[in-house]
Amino acid sequence: MKLVDEAEITVTAGNGGNGCVGFRREKFIPLGGPDGGDGGDGGDVWLVADENLNTLVDFRHQTRFKAQRGENGMGSQKYGKAGEDIQITVPVGTVVHNVDTDEVIGDLTEHGQRLLVAKGGQGGLGNMHFKSSTNRSPRQSTPGGEGEERVLRLELKLLADVGLLGFPNAGKSTFIRAVSAATPKVADYPFTTLYPNLGVVSVEVGRSFVIADIPGLIEGAADGAGLGSLFLRHIQRTRLLLHLVDIAPMEYEGQEALTPAQQVRAIERELGKHDQALLDKPRWLVLNKADLMFADEARAAAEAIVAELGWTAPWYLVSAIGREGTWPIMLEVQTFLDRLREDELEAKSQGDAA
Template identity: 75%
Template sequence: MKFVDEAIIKVQAGDGGNGCASFRREKFIPFGGPDGGDGGDGGSVWLVADEGLNTLIDFRHQRVFKAQRGQNGMGSDMYGKGGEDTVVRVPVGTVVTNVDTGEVIGDLTAHGQRLLVAQGGKGGLGNIHFKSSVNRAPRKATPGTPGEVRELKLELKLLADVGLLGFPNAGKSTFIRAVSAATPRVADYPFTTLHPSLGVVSLGTDQSFVIADIPGLIEGAAEGAGLGIQFLRHVARTRLLLHLVDVAPIDGSDPAEQVRAIEQELAKFDPELLRRPRWLVLNKADVLPADERQAVAEAIVRRLGWTQPWFLVSAIARENTMAVCQQVQRFFESQRQAREERTGMAPGDVRLRGEDEAR
């Protein structure tokens, strides 16, 4: 299935039903009092995160979602029935933005999380509410209010622990094949990966993390060149970036300059990404003579002034790839322990909203 990570939809909540102006009419009671009921509230539109979905492609076919209108009030003090809500399922990781205002309405990051995107209208009041000592036969009733109508932009951002950075053909797809069960397409031409894919790296019982193979960057990506921002949005949620570089490009380009070029694109798109933990993975070591590999890698690292962890691997030969994953797992474990020490909360603990303020 084609991966689709953006969609524009229209949501329309139901209008409230109108209130009723009615009077009690029974045998022997020719002038009964008002008995008009209220109109029912209109249905609302909700978005619900569903971990069973991984694409927004369904919204290519259906773009308008309407909730039911509230029923009008009736005589004999009968209130109108409320309209049914409309529930729209979206993938976990969907960011919802109001197209007209640019306001981010919500971010659905957990399975089952619900987001109200269009509030149903309120039902109108029947004339029973307007009876008073000076007005025994009110003929006034109010109409229901209209439901909200919005145009929304849905934007899917992958939820992955590790994101793979690198120019096209740096070997990202080969790397994710080597360390997980994911099977992205691999070929010797740029932009083999046109759509993001996720792989789960399993290192034993309760030891795993999710890694994202995302389309390669080129210079100018922050301004939309190549696959541009379609790529960059997906690294926004990752906890760690692995920056893959071809240690000996066949076109003779400088690996160190390739690293700097991607750093510039990250800084343009979001400077925070440049401050995120980022490890250098020098790939395709198998193309170099065994006795020269380490020296070539160390020369690249020196030119970059690299201070974070770095690795020399051959993804296609699966050399040193699992060592990288083991180091990643240890990094996440140290983060978890530091978080527990800082918050005093073990995994699975839940802190109620407002608990911190009450302390």
């Protein structure tokens, strides 16, 4: 199923039921007083995160959701029944925006997490609330309140530990095939990846992480060029970026030929335009397609690229298609992520102790 990572829906909570104007009329009780009951509250609208969903495609077909109205109050001090809430399931990783105010209402990052997005109207008061020593037969009640209505923009940000970056045909799909069970499309033309692919890398029992193959970026991606602009949001949650570079890039008609170092700088510019914080994420350089050269030539080309960039972070020379050098990177990634988790747990325990 192709990923649909943005949708707009309208949610309407239920109106509250009206209060009742009623009087007690029973045999042998000639002076029965007001006994009109309250209306029931309207139903609320909730979003619930579900780890079994990975796309917002269902919202292409249904875009309006309305909770049940509360029942009106009745005589004999009977309250109206409250309207039933509705729960809308969304994928884990969904960010919820209010379209009218452009504010972020919530971020659903855990399975089962619930978010109230529209509050039901309060039930109206029956006339039994208005009796007094001077008004023994009140004929007033209040109507139920209106339920909230909101237009929401749902934005899915994949929850992956590691994101793969790179120009089209840098070998990202081949790389994720080599290290996980994911099977993205691979071909010798640009933009073969049209939507993100997730793969689980299992180092050993109990030690694994999720890696995301993001569609290729080109210059101007942050401004809408190419396909990668649609998916830059998916690397915002990642803990580590692997920047894949073709050490011998092919030229395509209509595409400006850039050297490997120029491609790295171009993508860095796009990351900064989209979100400056992305440039602060740990990013390792993976120089791919070493199989296209003799070993000595590939090593020399890789070292020249690293020197031109002044790269100080970890870097690797691999052949993704031959699965040469890919697994050692995964072992180092797992160690890096384990260390991050340990640091987070230690910081949390220190915070709790304080």
